[in-house]
Amino acid sequence: MTSKTKKNETTRLSLKDAFEVEHARRELERRSRAEAERRQQEEDLASAERLYDALAADPEFLASHKLTVDRRRYTVSLDHQDYRLAAYFEAGKASVTAADKRSTLTGSAAPRKQESAETVEEALAALAKFLADETR
Numbered sequence: 535m536t537s538k539t540k541k542n543e544t545t546r547l548s549l550k551d552a553f554e555v556e557h558a559r560r561e562l563e564r565r566s567r568a569e570a571e572r573r574q575q576e577e578d579l580a581s582a583e584r585l586y587d588a589l590a591a592d593p594e595f596l597a598s599h600k601l602t603v604d605r606r607r608y609t610v611s612l613d614h615q616d617y618r619l620a621a622y623f624e625a626g627k628a629s630v631t632a633a634d635k636r637s638t639l640t641g642s643a644a645p646r647k648q649e650s651a652e653t654v655e656e657a658l659a660a661l662a663k664f665l666a667d668e669t670r
Contacts, residue, residue, distance in 0.1 A: 578608050578623040584654045585610045585621055585628075589661070599669065612661060619664050621657040628652075630660040632668065 586605040596603060601612045611620040618633045628651040647664060651657040
């Protein structure tokens with residue numbers, strides 16, 4: 535019995551030990567979540583930058599349709615005096631919207647259409663579709 539008693543004494547955890555293990559586990563999980571979120575934000579930002587670059591690559595086309603292109607963090611927008619087309623990147627996807635400026639107060643735009651996109655290319659195609667709808 536003496537060997538069992540010694541074995542139990544050396545392997546027994548205290549409340550403090552258990553707390554410290556749990557605390558360390560939670561901290562590791564928190565850091566993992568924060569790192570994953572940071573990586574996702576970097577990917578979303580890179581996607582917005584790629585879309586912006588694709589849209590801004592043809593200034594003559596933009597000028598011929600009286601469009602300006604702008605990027606604010608995760609959102610890329612094409613603005614016309616009558617409408618706004620925008621793509622917002624979040625969690626690896628894009629939400630592409632078309633909004634009408636004609637029926638709203640100055641500076642705001644009421645969304646009329648919305649489409650989800652999985653890639654920058656799909657977001658570009660959705661913006662092209664919405665632009666075609668606006669210019670017919």
